[in-house]
Amino acid sequence: MTEQHSHQFERGTDGPKVILVGVDGSDSSLHAAAYAAGLARRQHALLAVVYVQPVMAAGAALGVPVADTTDEIAADLVQYIRDATERVKDIFEVRWEFHTFRGDPYNGLVTAADELKADAVVVGASEQAGHRIVGSVAVRLVKAGRWPVTVVP
Template identity: 55%
Template sequence: MSQFELGTDGPSLILAAVDGSTTSLRAGAYAVGLARRQHSELVVITVTTTPALAGMSADAVTVLAESARDLATDLHEQAKEYLQLLEMQARLILVHGDPYLEIVRAADDLRADAVVVGASMKAGHRFVGSLAGRLIKAGKWPVTVVP
């Protein structure tokens, strides 16, 4: 039996994916408002990746990975400040890997009732498929895509 059959009015846990892009920051803000209105638990996930470019030295890859981790840590510090200003609580998760796989894993592990992501700003995603499109196609949870 799902939670909605038990008489609740909305999602009990919302997972918001934030990577620092303009649309993901809007998605995070939207998720905060939604969680506040629905009295839901909010979890914010940031996934760092390391570009696997041929020809890059191991040192360059290490520097890029550290840089991505530092940016994600800064992003989480900003999120903490934002949440404190709004007197909101949220769990912040920082993982490394493929964004799609890590968001799916987190949503499944946390038993998320909703996933909120920003729309892709990359033109190539019209042909290849965006992260948001892939999450929607997974069909496991309602996905809100914020422009």
């Protein structure tokens, strides 16, 4: 009797089929998106660009239109990505999709990676000083140990 593995590889198909990149508009996340696009192109993989819209209950309770603001950010990111892919379409082509999830960045990316069946996750290094103490989203993703994680400065 042979042992069954949940993740079996076939010759000629090894490598990621879906590369997920988390973007939030920061410089490091845009560097991560560029890096992930290069990986996706070389691997002939789908690039899943994910923006996690924060849920700010306190802001919403005070009457701040948080959803409208984060929807605008998502729309701006989609337009930025479309413009960037249009500029390089004659140089190389990358298959990509844009997805929006709601929640905190870590749980949003975990949910996205699970739902999109990501084979690899790429994120930008945190630009917030406090994350050196508490732990960044990138560190938490690496510690989860569920996907190969690349952290781009």
